[in-house]
Amino acid sequence: MYNAITDVLGIKVGHYTDLEAVTGCTVVLCVEGATGGVDVRGSAPGTRETDLLRPISLVEQVHAVLLTGGSAFGLDAAGGVMRYLEEQGCGFDTGVARVPIVPAAVLFDLAIGDAAVRPNAEDGYAACQAASDGPVAEGNVGAGTGATVGKLLGPKFATKSGLGTASMKIGKGIVVGALVAVNAFGDVVDPENGHIIAGTRKPLLGGFLNTVERMKGELGQAILGFAHTTIGVIGTNAYLTKTQATKVAQMAHDGLAMAIRPVHTMFDGDAIFVLATGKASKGKKPGDASVVGTAAAQVMAQAVLRAVRTAESLAGVPAASDL
Numbered sequence: 001m002y003n004a005i006t007d008v009l010g011i012k013v014g015h016y017t018d019l020e021a022v023t024g025c026t027v028v029l030c031v032e033g034a035t036g037g038v039d040v041r042g043s044a045p046g047t048r049e050t051d052l053l054r055p056i057s058l059v060e061q062v063h064a065v066l067l068t069g070g071s072a073f074g075l076d077a078a079g080g081v082m083r084y085l086e087e088q089g090c091g092f093d094t095g096v097a098r099v100p101i102v103p104a105a106v107l108f109d110l111a112i113g114d115a116a117v118r119p120n121a122e123d124g125y126a127a128c129q130a131a132s133d134g135p136v137a138e139g140n141v142g143a144g145t146g147a148t149v150g151k152l153l154g155p156k157f158a159t160k161s162g163l164g165t166a167s168m169k170i171g172k173g174i175v176v177g178a179l180v181a182v183n184a185f186g187d188v189v190d191p192e193n194g195h196i197i198a199g200t201r202k203p204l205l206g207g208f209l210n211t212v213e214r215m216k217g218e219l220g221q222a223i224l225g226f227a228h229t230t231i232g233v234i235g236t237n238a239y240l241t242k243t244q245a246t247k248v249a250q251m252a253h254d255g256l257a258m259a260i261r262p263v264h265t266m267f268d269g270d271a272i273f274v275l276a277t278g279k280a281s282k283g284k285k286p287g288d289a290s291v292v293g294t295a296a297a298q299v300m301a302q303a304v305l306r307a308v309r310t311a312e313s314l315a316g317v318p319a320a321s322d323l
Helices: 071-087 121-129 211-215 218-222 242-259 289-309
Strands: 012-018 023-040 061-068 104-106 163-170 174-182 187-189 196-198 230-236 271-276
Touching: 012 121, 023 071, 023 121, 023 174, 023 230, 023 242, 061 071, 061 121, 061 230, 061 271, 071 104, 071 121, 163 289, 174 242, 174 289, 187 289, 196 289, 230 242, 230 289, 242 271, 242 289
Parallel strands: 061 104, 230 271
Antiparallel strands: 012 023, 023 061, 023 271, 163 174, 174 230, 187 196
């Protein structure tokens, strides 16, 4: 166990990172296919192929999920993931070609680094080439390269965040893992004690403002409304139907609510995908979505904390470890 989403058999993770432009993308590969689900809670999302994951839609299997920086421009990187998978012979068989199914979500990192540089198809392809089923790099990598949290006073007083992952075993051989790029408007809070570990920095005194409390006062009337977004993936070796995978995605958002305050605002495009490989199930007996979803919320909260604890200061934005 690596305490990573790659503890789920059949899942690989690869990053493309541009530290100079401060952006990147992360691909979660499941080349043998996995049942997909998604739940989008934020009100400013940038996504691709999410409608295909609805339980009433035709396609059952997903072959990768892309998380990327670059705002809506970054969706171009999904083309590179599709090209890589097509070369591997993966995809939905249409009779004339195999079409890889690659849902994607973006976060807004244009306010840090070079706004003119965004992940593209070549970068998505490079992330696939770098994918492995081993330990997953965290912090300032992939989709988390340009991630920050605590934007109540704008980017000048934000804290550097990044990408995190975590996993746990439950029941009889079931593994649930999470991977998340945390680029939230709100603060990141340790659910164990309620302490803010990364968020909006106080302009003069040091430490962090309490974004939730400040939003209740006069400062809340002057909130700067540029885009944010926390995007992530839950992986499990349990067998789930599309309806169950969708439910697990819904429950996984509870993990964001545990560790990010506030979350799912009008300024966030929060989205969580689910990939269920079914490799732990005999005879394709459906797992218990409530049990898997409860674990998904817990590992998602852990991954959020790791995203800020493993981040390093970059492009003039200090990380919590340096404050």
